[in-house]
Amino acid sequence: MRPSDLLCSRPQGLYCPPGDFFIDPVSPVDRALITHGHSDHARSGHRSVLATQETLDIMALRYGEDFAGTTQAARLGETINLNGVSVCFHPAGHVLGSAQIAVRYNGLTIVASGDYKRQPDPTCAAFEVVPCDVFITEATFALPVFRHPPAEDEIAKLLRSVGQFPERSHLVGAYALGKAQRVMRLLRDAGYDRPIYIHGAMAKISDYYQSQGIDLGQLEPATVETGTKADFAGAVVIGPPSTFADRWARRFPDPVSSFASGWMRIRQRAKQGGVELPLIISDHGDWDELAATIKETGAREIWVTHGREEALVRWCELEGLTAKPLHLIGYEDEGQ
Numbered sequence: 001m002r003p004s005d006l007l008c009s010r011p012q013g014l015y016c017p018p019g020d021f022f023i024d025p026v027s028p029v030d031r032a033l034i035t036h037g038h039s040d041h042a043r044s045g046h047r048s049v050l051a052t053q054e055t056l057d058i059m060a061l062r063y064g065e066d067f068a069g070t071t072q073a074a075r076l077g078e079t080i081n082l083n084g085v086s087v088c089f090h091p092a093g094h095v096l097g098s099a100q101i102a103v104r105y106n107g108l109t110i111v112a113s114g115d116y117k118r119q120p121d122p123t124c125a126a127f128e129v130v131p132c133d134v135f136i137t138e139a140t141f142a143l144p145v146f147r148h149p150p151a152e153d154e155i156a157k158l159l160r161s162v163g164q165f166p167e168r169s170h171l172v173g174a175y176a177l178g179k180a181q182r183v184m185r186l187l188r189d190a191g192y193d194r195p196i197y198i199h200g201a202m203a204k205i206s207d208y209y210q211s212q213g214i215d216l217g218q219l220e221p222a223t224v225e226t227g228t229k230a231d232f233a234g235a236v237v238i239g240p241p242s243t244f245a246d247r248w249a250r251r252f253p254d255p256v257s258s259f260a261s262g263w264m265r266i267r268q269r270a271k272q273g274g275v276e277l278p279l280i281i282s283d284h285g286d287w288d289e290l291a292a293t294i295k296e297t298g299a300r301e302i303w304v305t306h307g308r309e310e311a312l313v314r315w316c317e318l319e320g321l322t323a324k325p326l327h328l329i330g331y332e333d334e335g336q
């Protein structure tokens with residue numbers, strides 16, 4: 001059978017005809033397999049959802065308990081049969097609960113990796129290489145210019161600035177699911193033990209991480225009701241980047257504006273966003289990670305999706321691999 005008979009692109013997302021299920025569909029379907037909780041991959045309204053327990057919990061936190069008709073938790077490494085098609089979830093190293101999904105049928109294995117990274121991340125299980133015939137890779141940062149330095153070095157930059165400007169607050173933009181908690185944990189690993197102030201939008205998810213045994217230390221709400229400007233002198237405050245233009249951000253004393261994202265590799269982008277202290281911390285693989293991962297899977301065919309498809313397709317072809325862009329619509333990752 002051809003790989004495209006096992007998984008193909010439909011308007012709702014990646015579809016498996018023999019198994020009759022979708023992976024990360026962008027509109028409601030009967031049966032959805034979800035790789036992780038970011039909102040462009042995990043949507044509400046499906047009749048049934050199969051995902052890791054953490055992803056199911058995160059969806060319930062974000063959309064309410066009734067986000068799907070029925071749910072089933074997939075244990076990592078456990079094979080589940082769907083209409084004769086075997087599916088198995090493996091860790092993707094992207095955010096808590098994130099998984100790649102291996103789909104096997106008639107001797108053919110396709111791995112849909114969702115979003116992934118290879119850098120160590122103390123807040124989620126490490127990416128596992130799954131040998132396969134066809135590997136579906138993301139391409140968010142698939143240009144040679146994107147090379148992510150060790151996240152610890154970026155956190156050290158932040159802490160140096162905190163030491164240098166004790167009277168200013170440090171306002172760190174980080175996406176609410178995954179990136180924010182990774183920054184908190186990295187600060188703790190670097191020995192920062194003061195309270196970290198967080199925007200209300202990331203309270204529930206951060207509490208959930210803590211409940212799963214990921215110690216983020218003392219977190220305090222960064223709200224005007226509970227504090228005055230002076231309370232935040234020298235403080236590290238973490239909020240979703242979208243809130244930086246809000247009134248919320250103006251309550252902090254002479255803030256140093258910071259942003260944790262793979263995009264911060266592009267100086268111009270940091271400048272345009274008014275980011276004083278760019279931190280190159282990404283939950284997606286950089287160019288080297290993507291290339292190394294493709295080779296390690298041993299796949300002879302690569303499908304490239306959401307991001308800079310063309311550059312990675314070209315690289316695969318130069319490596320002698322069959323490759324094509326998989327044009328899936330509706331993905332604009334919230335967790336870059």
Ligand SMILES: [Zn+2]
Pocket residue numbers: 036038094115333334335
């Ligand atoms: Zn994601």
